[in-house]
Structure formats: structure tokens, C-alpha cells
Amino acid sequence: MIRVERRIEVNNSWVIIMYLSACIVGFLLTSLLLWLSGADISKAFYALYKGSMSNQKTILNSLSKATPLILTGLATVVAFRAQVWSIGQEGQVYSGAMSAYMASLMFYGLPVWIYLSLIITFGALGGALLGALSAVLKNRFNVNEIISTVMLNYIIIFFLSYMVGGGPWTGVGDQALIYSQSNPVDDTAKLPFLFDSKKLHFGFVLAIVSVLVCHVLINHTPFGYEIRAMGHNSVALKYRGTNTKKTLLYLMILSGAIAGLAGVSEIFGTNHSLRGDTLVGLGFTGIIVGMIGGLTPIGTLVAGVVFGGLASGSVYMKIIAKVPGTLVPTMEGIFLLTFLIAGVASHYKIVGFKRDV
Amino acid sequence: MSELFQEAVIISILAGTFRVMTPILFAAIGELVTQRAGIWNMGVEGTMIMGAFTSYMVATTTGSLYLAVLAGIFSGMIMGLITAFMIATVRVDHFITGLGLNLLVGGLTLFWFRLYTGGGYAPTFTSLGNFPIPILSSIPIIGDIFFKQKLLTYVAFLSVPAVWYFLYRTRWGLEIRCLGENPKALDIKGLNVVLRQYVAILIGSSFTGLGGAFLMLAFSDRFQPDLTAGKGWLAIVAIIAGKWLPKGVFIAVLVFAFLGSVAVHVQILDIDIPYQIFLALPYLASIILLIGLRKRISQPAKLGVPYFR
Numbered sequence: 001m002i003r004v005e006r007r008i009e010v011n012n013s014w015v016i017i018m019y020l021s022a023c024i025v026g027f028l029l030t031s032l033l034l035w036l037s038g039a040d041i042s043k044a045f046y047a048l049y050k051g052s053m054s055n056q057k058t059i060l061n062s063l064s065k066a067t068p069l070i071l072t073g074l075a076t077v078v079a080f081r082a083q084v085w086s087i088g089q090e091g092q093v094y095s096g097a098m099s100a101y102m103a104s105l106m107f108y109g110l111p112v113w114i115y116l117s118l119i120i121t122f123g124a125l126g127g128a129l130l131g132a133l134s135a136v137l138k139n140r141f142n143v144n145e146i147i148s149t150v151m152l153n154y155i156i157i158f159f160l161s162y163m164v165g166g167g168p169w170t171g172v173g174d175q176a177l178i179y180s181q182s183n184p185v186d187d188t189a190k191l192p193f194l195f196d197s198k199k200l201h202f203g204f205v206l207a208i209v210s211v212l213v214c215h216v217l218i219n220h221t222p223f224g225y226e227i228r229a230m231g232h233n234s235v236a237l238k239y240r241g242t243n244t245k246k247t248l249l250y251l252m253i254l255s256g257a258i259a260g261l262a263g264v265s266e267i268f269g270t271n272h273s274l275r276g277d278t279l280v281g282l283g284f285t286g287i288i289v290g291m292i293g294g295l296t297p298i299g300t301l302v303a304g305v306v307f308g309g310l311a312s313g314s315v316y317m318k319i320i321a322k323v324p325g326t327l328v329p330t331m332e333g334i335f336l337l338t339f340l341i342a343g344v345a346s347h348y349k350i351v352g353f354k355r356d357v
Numbered sequence: 358m359s360e361l362f363q364e365a366v367i368i369s370i371l372a373g374t375f376r377v378m379t380p381i382l383f384a385a386i387g388e389l390v391t392q393r394a395g396i397w398n399m400g401v402e403g404t405m406i407m408g409a410f411t412s413y414m415v416a417t418t419t420g421s422l423y424l425a426v427l428a429g430i431f432s433g434m435i436m437g438l439i440t441a442f443m444i445a446t447v448r449v450d451h452f453i454t455g456l457g458l459n460l461l462v463g464g465l466t467l468f469w470f471r472l473y474t475g476g477g478y479a480p481t482f483t484s485l486g487n488f489p490i491p492i493l494s495s496i497p498i499i500g501d502i503f504f505k506q507k508l509l510t511y512v513a514f515l516s517v518p519a520v521w522y523f524l525y526r527t528r529w530g531l532e533i534r535c536l537g538e539n540p541k542a543l544d545i546k547g548l549n550v551v552l553r554q555y556v557a558i559l560i561g562s563s564f565t566g567l568g569g570a571f572l573m574l575a576f577s578d579r580f581q582p583d584l585t586a587g588k589g590w591l592a593i594v595a596i597i598a599g600k601w602l603p604k605g606v607f608i609a610v611l612v613f614a615f616l617g618s619v620a621v622h623v624q625i626l627d628i629d630i631p632y633q634i635f636l637a638l639p640y641l642a643s644i645i646l647l648i649g650l651r652k653r654i655s656q657p658a659k660l661g662v663p664y665f666r
Contacts, residue, residue, distance in 0.1 A: 037472050085452045141648040144597070146399060146452060148647070150590045151640040162633040284460055291453070324471030326464060333461025340449050340457055 007349050015346040022342035026335040033330065034323065044321040051316025052309035060200045064270065066308025067200075068093070070207040071262035072286020073293060073300040074214050075127075078255040081218060081295050082230040084248060088134055088149030089259040090283025091156040092127035094276070096260025097267045098160055099126025101169065101182065101274045104189045112188050119189060120206070120264055127260020128253045130156065135252035139245040145252075153283075160276050169274060181275035191269040203265025208301075210258055215297040217254075227251055259283060281329070288336045307332065366626070370618050371502045376575065377621070378614035379513045380405070380568035384592035385599075385606050386513075386520045387564020392596055393524060394557030395537035396444060397661040399455025402589030403462035404436040404562050408569025410466040413580040414473065416482040416573075425482075426509070426570045433566015436462070437559040445554035448663040467582055481578040485509070485571075509571050516564070521603040533557050537657030540664045550664055565589070587640065594643040600655040609646070613639045 007014075034041045052062045072089045079086040100123030107118045130152060137143040163169045165180035172183060191202040218224035226247045229237045234244055262282055271278045289307050293299030310332070314325040384401055391398050398404075411432035416425035436458065443454040470479070485507050494504035524530040535543055536553050544550050572585060591613050599605030620635035 033468070037468075085456070087456060137644065137648065143644065143647040147590065147594055147597070148644055150587065151594075151644050154587050154640040155637045158633040158637040162631045165633075166631065284463070287456060288460055291457075324468055326467040326471050329464030330461070330468045331464070333457065333464045336457045337443070337461060340443070340453060341447055344447050344449050 005349055007347050010346060011349075014349070018342040018346040019339065022335070022338040026331070026338045029334045029338070030327070030331050033327070033334075037323070039321055039323045044317055044323045044327075047317040047320035047323075048310065048313035050313070050320070052313035057197075057199070058312060060195070060197045062309040062312040063204055063305065064199045064201065064308070065311040066305045067203045067207045067269070068262035068266050068282045069285055069289050069307050069311075070301055070304030071203075071210060071265065072259050072283050073289030073304050074207075074210055074286075074297060075255040075259035075262075075283075076287045076290030077293070077295050077297060077300055078214065078218070078227065078251055078258065080231075080290060082227045082247070082251055083234075084230075084251065085146050086131070086134060086149050086252065086255060087146060087283070087287060088130060088152055088256070089262075089286050090281075091149065091153035092130045092256045092259035093263040093266070093279050093283050094153075094156045094160050095130045095263070096123040096127035096256075097263030097274060097279060098156075098163065099123060099129075099260070100264045101185070101267060104185050104268070108186060108189075115188055116191070119268060120261070123260045123264030124257040125260070127263065128257040131252040131254075131256020131259070132249060135249040139248060157276065160274075164274055164276065171273065179275060179277070181273050184273045185268060189268055190272055191265065201265070201269035203261075203269040206261055206265060207304075210261065211297045211301045214258070218297065223247070223250065259286070262286070285329070285332060288332045291336055292339050366622060368498060368501050370615075370622050372505065373618035373621060374611065374615045375503070375506055375510055377617040378610055379507070379510045379575070380572040381588050381592050381595065381613060382513045382607065382610045383516065383568030383571065384565040384589055385595040385610050386516050386603065387561040387568075388592055389561075389596050389599075389601065389603065389606050390520060390524065390533060390564075391557050391561030392660060393537045393601060393657055394533045394554060395540060395657055395659040395662065395664070396554060396558055397451040397455070398440055398444075398558060398561055399452050399593070400436065400440055400458035400462075401455070401561075401565055401592050402585055402587065403455075403459035404433050404440075404565040405569035405572065405585045405589040406466055406583075407436050407462050408433045408566030409573035409584050410470065410569075410580055411566075412570035412573045413482075414469070417480040420482070422482075422485055422574055425574055426567065429566045429570025429573070430563045431566070433562045433564070433569065434559055436566065437562025438555075440562065441555040441558040444558065444663070445551045448665070451661045451663070463583075466580075470580055470582070479579040479581075482574075484578055485575045507571075507575055509567075509575070513571075517603050517607050524603070529553075529556070534657075537659055540659060544664075544666065554664075565592070568592075591639060591643060594647065597656075598643070598646045598650060600650075601657060602655070612642065612646075616642055 031041050034044050051058055053059050072093060075089045075092065100119045103119045103122035107115055134145050134148045134152065137148045138145050161180065164182050169182045171181050194200045194202065194204065218227060226237065226242055230244060230247055238244055263279060266279055266282065267274055285307065289303045290300050293303035310328045314328040317323045317327065318325045384405055388398055388401055408429035412425040412429035415428040416422055440454060440458060443449045444451055487505050488508040490504040494500040524534060532543060532548065532553055536550065536557065540550050543553065569585065572588065573580065595606050595609035595613060598609040616638045620638060623635045624632045
């Protein structure tokens with residue numbers, strides 16, 4: 001009889017085998033989906049490759065698409081490592097974008113570098129504020145963080161929808177009215193482009209710096225230790241004398257601030273006007289990125305770049321293989337589930353032909 | 358603002374309340390069974406979208422709304438099976454499973470929808486008609502509010518006592534409640550814990566799928582992304598706010614539905630206040646409700662805790 005047994009120690013090569021299988025199963029399921037939809041499977045995957053990393057232009061495009069995903073993925077890592085199931089990244093992206101936009105109106109005319117720094121800082125603050133709100137709701141009123149973050153996501157989206165769709169930030173002209181967007185931001189407020197690419201911008205630098213900071217913070221500082229310990233055993237942490245409520249508050253502020261940066265990066269780096277629909281789904285995809293990255297900053301960077309590539313390649317896939325671009329979020333969801341199962345399965349071993357006496 | 362207080366508008370808001378209530382109530386009362394079994398199914402939103410989408414596909418291809426409703430329930434059960442496999446068999450964290458499924462379904466339904474429409478216009482169907490109850494519907498005011506609803510709305514009302522009866526007066530109900538408090542006790546008696554977890558999840562998911570189908574078939578004539586707009590999450594909040602009791606859940610859903618109905622009417626009546634404020638009301642209300650309920654004595658003891666032998 002074949003039985004499965006829980007492992008006492010995790011075996012590295014077994015873990016690798018499990019995650020590789022997860023990748024293979026993920027690709028098989030995606031292919032199945034493509035086959036069911038009547039598309040040419042090899043053509044679709046070729047188009048995905050072609051549109052994501054075939055030349056310098058597409059690579060830069062992939063990295064530019066990866067930028068917000070790395071940031072929201074990191075925001076997920078910070079919260080989920082402590083087993084705080086915040087899914088407020090979506091809303092924090094919005095609030096970050098909004099408060100950065102507010103800063104861009106308030107500080108217009110200041111010297112460029114001070115102006116840009118203020119915009120970025122306000123973006124981080126906007127996200128942090130929303131994160132802090134969920135932490136306070138949890139600490140003071142025992143409101144489940146999943147519920148509060150979901151509800152705040154909806155509330156903030158309606159808020160943005162009002163601000164640019166009839167409210168004070170609504171842009172002038174027909175186009176602004178149709179798409180519910182603000183006036184374009186001033187040229188001095190745009191994040192500078194890297195490598196003269198007109199695609200990849202300073203937001204990517206912010207993302208890389210955030211990855212490094214989070215890596216050091218989580219693995220090599222007392223605060224990072226508290227985050228990790230909270231995920232394993234928050235009761236023990238309390239007995240050690242740690243104020244876990246404070247830890248929760250700080251980690252939610254950090255998580256929110258990073259997600260807020262994603263909003264700044266999208267609005268001031270890519271889109272150049274405040275508009276809700278370009279921000280949709282960045283936070284939710286970030287959750288998948290963080291999870292598939294194994295809830296580590298470096299893993300998230302890798303997963304974020306892969307997902308950025310998928311997002312960039314999906315445009316080609318739509319044109320060349322006539323596959324709807326929405327295949328990509330589906331693929332991401334499929335990979336998330338296979339990775340989740342692999343994560344649990346890597347803690348088990350198969351015991352063959354063993355009989356209970 | 359005064360437009361809101363005319364008799365016709367008030368009647369319309371109240372009648373609308375029960376229409377808005379129906380999908381949330383289906384999801385909430387079904388997931389109540391799941392949660393009483395100790396399972397936090399966070400995939401309610403995704404299950405609902407799946408139910409809505411499948412019923413849309415069936416309604417537009419076959420033209421039969423009955424088949425569409427059945428398809429909604431069926432797809433809910435498929436979602437339930439995946440959820441149960443992840444939670445009860447593989448024992449992935451309950452929260453993560455639900456979140457993962459929500460994300461997957463969000464992508465999957467959009468993908469199919471785009472394939473189905475092929476870039477053209479989305480096909481439409483005729484929405485569910487009203488089902489006025491003879492005699493009762495001719496009572497002035499009360500008839501307009503209560504007895505000119507859709508057939509499934511009456512079913513939703515009846516599902517509350519039905520679920521109550523199931524949970525409190527049947528052997529299976531007792532065992533499911535026991536699962537949420539002390540699964541070990543069932544295991545020691547030699548009763549199959551995993552099987553009962555599957556059953557509890559499937560009951561919840563099929564109700565949720567039905568809710569999704571109603572949302573699709575009663576409110577519009579074509580599918581659109583994010584059709585559910587957080588109704589699945591409101592169902593979860595309603596369960597917490599209702600203290601895990603059928604009656605409480607029912608009242609909480611009614612409150613959300615009333616706010617939702619007011620929001621719809623404000624949009625139609627073109628009142629000066631930004632309509633987004635009213636749209637945000639149910640979500641705001643849910644946070645306020647939860648703040649008021651900070652003590653959770655009535656929460657099933659083993660809610661969200663994976664069971665290992």
C-alpha cells in the first residue's frame with residue numbers, strides 16, 4: 001500500500017522536484033486550456049516568448065510591466081510572512097497613486113528632484129496609511145484583516161472613481177471624460193526613463209531597491225525576525241515580550257508603503273495621468289507573484305520579472321495566435337494553485353509498500 | 358434628497374432590497390453550513406463569479422433559464438470540489454486556498470468570455486421574469502414589496518429555515534456543527550471527517566453558485582467582468598455579523614441589501630450627492646458592523662484550523 005507521511009525535515013532535492021512538477025503541471029493545464037479553446041498551442045507559447053524577451057525592446061517592456069508587480073509582490077511577502085493575510089495591496093496601489101497625484105498638484109513648481117522625491121514619498125505614505133488602518137482595525141477591534149482589506153479596496157476604488165469621474169480631479173476634454181481620468185501630469189513630475197528606452201523608468205530602480213531593503217530587513221534585522229516569528233508562533237513571540245500589535249502595525253505600514261510605490265510607478269512612470277483602469281489587478285497579481293516567489297524578496301523579484309514577461313508577451317499572443325490576453329491571468333491563477341499544492345506536498349514523503357502490523 | 362422619500366420610491370427601494378438580497382443570502386446561508394463545519398471558505402466571491410458565468414454561457418447557448426440555474430449550481434459544486442480537495446485533502450491553508458481560487462476564476466472567466474464573444478458584442482438573454490403570487494400580490498403596497506418577486510427570491514427566503522432545520526434538527530447537521538467545534542470527537546467515533554468536510558463545502562458552494570446564477574439571470578442580460586462586485590465578500594461578513602446563526606445571517610444580509618438597493622435608486626434618481634458614496638455604503642457598513650462585534654464568542658472554535666489526526 002502506498003501511504004504518505006509528513007516529513008520531519010525538508011529534503012531540498014524533493015522540494016525542487018515538487019516545484020518543477022508544479023511548473024510542468026501548470027504548463028500542461030494551460031496547454032489544455034489553449035487546446036480546448038481551439039488555439040495553436042505552440043504558436044501561442046512562441047508568441048509569448050517573442051513578445052517578452054526576443055529583443056531589447058521587448059525585454060525592457062517586460063521589465064517595465066514587471067515593476068509594479070515586483071512591488072505589490074513584495075508588499076504581499078511582508079504581510080504573508082507574518083501570516084497576516086492582507087489583500088489590501090490593490091487598494092493601497094490606488095491610495096498611493098492618489099496621494100502621489102495630490103502631491104504633484106500641491107508641490108508643483110519646486111525643483112525637479114525635490115518635487116519627484118515628494119511625489120514618491122507621498123505615494124508611499126498613501127499606501128502606508130491604508131495599511132495602517134487595517135492594522136488598527138485588527139488591533140483595536142479584532143476585525144479580520146482579509147475582510148477589512150477587501151472592503152477598503154472597494155471603498156478606495158469608488159473614491160478614485162469619484163475623484164476622476166466628476167470630482168475635483170476630473171480632467172478637461174472629451175477623452176478624460178470617457179476614460180474617467182485626470183489631466184496629464186506635468187513633464188517634471190514624470191519618473192525619468194532609464195537607458196533612453198521610453199519604456200523602462202525610474203520605478204524599476206525603486207522596485208530593485210525595495211527588494212534589497214526587504215531582503216535585508218526580513219532576514220537580518222530584529223524586526224524581520226519578529227515578522228517571521230509571528231508567522232510561525234505568535235503566542236511564543238508574545239511570551240518573549242514582543243508587542244505583536246506593534247509588529248502588526250509596522251509591517252502593515254511597510255507593506256502598504258511598498259504597494260503605494262507601485263501606484264506611483266504606474267501613474268508617474270507609465271501612464272502619466274491618474275486613471276483607475278490601468279491600476280486594476282496590480283495588487284491581486286502581486287499576491288500571486290509573492291506566493292510563487294516563495295514569500296521571499298529575491299524569489300518575488302524573479303517571479304515578478306517572469307510575470308512582467310507574460311504581461312508583455314500576452315499582447316503578441318493576442319495578435320499572432322489570436323488568443324485572448326486574459327489567458328495570462330488564468331495562467332497565473334493555475335500556477336498559483338499548483339505551487340500551493342507543491343508547497344504542501346514538499347512537506348510529505350511517499351512511503352511505499354509499508355504495512356501496519 | 359427629498360426624491361428618495363416619495364411613496365413609489367420607497368416601495369421600489371424595499372422591493373429592490375429583496376432582489377439585491379437574494380444572491381447574497383444564497384451565498385451567506387450556504388457558506389454558513391461550510392463555516393459551521395470549521396472551514397473558512399474565502400473563495401465565495403470566485404465561486405459566485407463562476408456560477409454567474411456558467412449560467413450566462415448556458416442561458417445564451419440554450420436559451421433555457423432553468424438549465425442556466427442548474428449550470429450555476431453545478432459549477433458551484435465543481436468549485437466546491439476543488440476547494441474541498443485543497444482544504445480537506447491536501448490541507449492547504451484555508452485563506453490561501455480561497456484567495457488562490459478567486460484569482461484563478463477571475464482570470465478564467467474573463468478568458469472564456471473573450472473567447473466566447475470573439476471580440477464582438479456579447480450575446481444577450483432574456484432575464485428572469487417576475488413571479489407574482491396570486492391573490493397576495495394584489496394586496497396594496499405589501500403585495501408590491503413582497504409578492505411580485507422572482508421565484509428564486511422566495512426560494513432564498515425558504516432556504517433560511519431549511520438550513521436552520523438541517524443544522525439543528527438533523528443528524529448530519531449536528532455532525533457538521535461538531536466538526537467546527539471538535540473534529541477529533543467525530544474522528545474518535547470512527548466517523549469520516551474528510552467526507553463531512555467535503556459535504557459541508559459542497560453545500561456552501563452549490564448555494565453560492567446558485568446565488569451567482571441569480572445575480573446573472575435576474576439583474577442583467579449579459580456577462581461583464583467583476584459582475585459580483587464583492588457580493589461574495591459581503592456574504593462572509595454577513596456570517597460573522599450574524600454570529601454564525603441562520604437568523605442573524607439573514608438580518609445582516611437584509612441590511613446590506615437595503616443599502617445596496619438605496620445605492621441603485623440614488624443612481625437612477627440622479628441626486629446631487631456623488632453616487633459613489635452610496636455604492637461604497639455596504640462596504641463601509643460591513644467594516645462598521647465588524648467593529649461593533651469585536652467579541653467573537655459565537656465563532657466555531659476550529660474555524661479555519663486544518664484538521665490533522
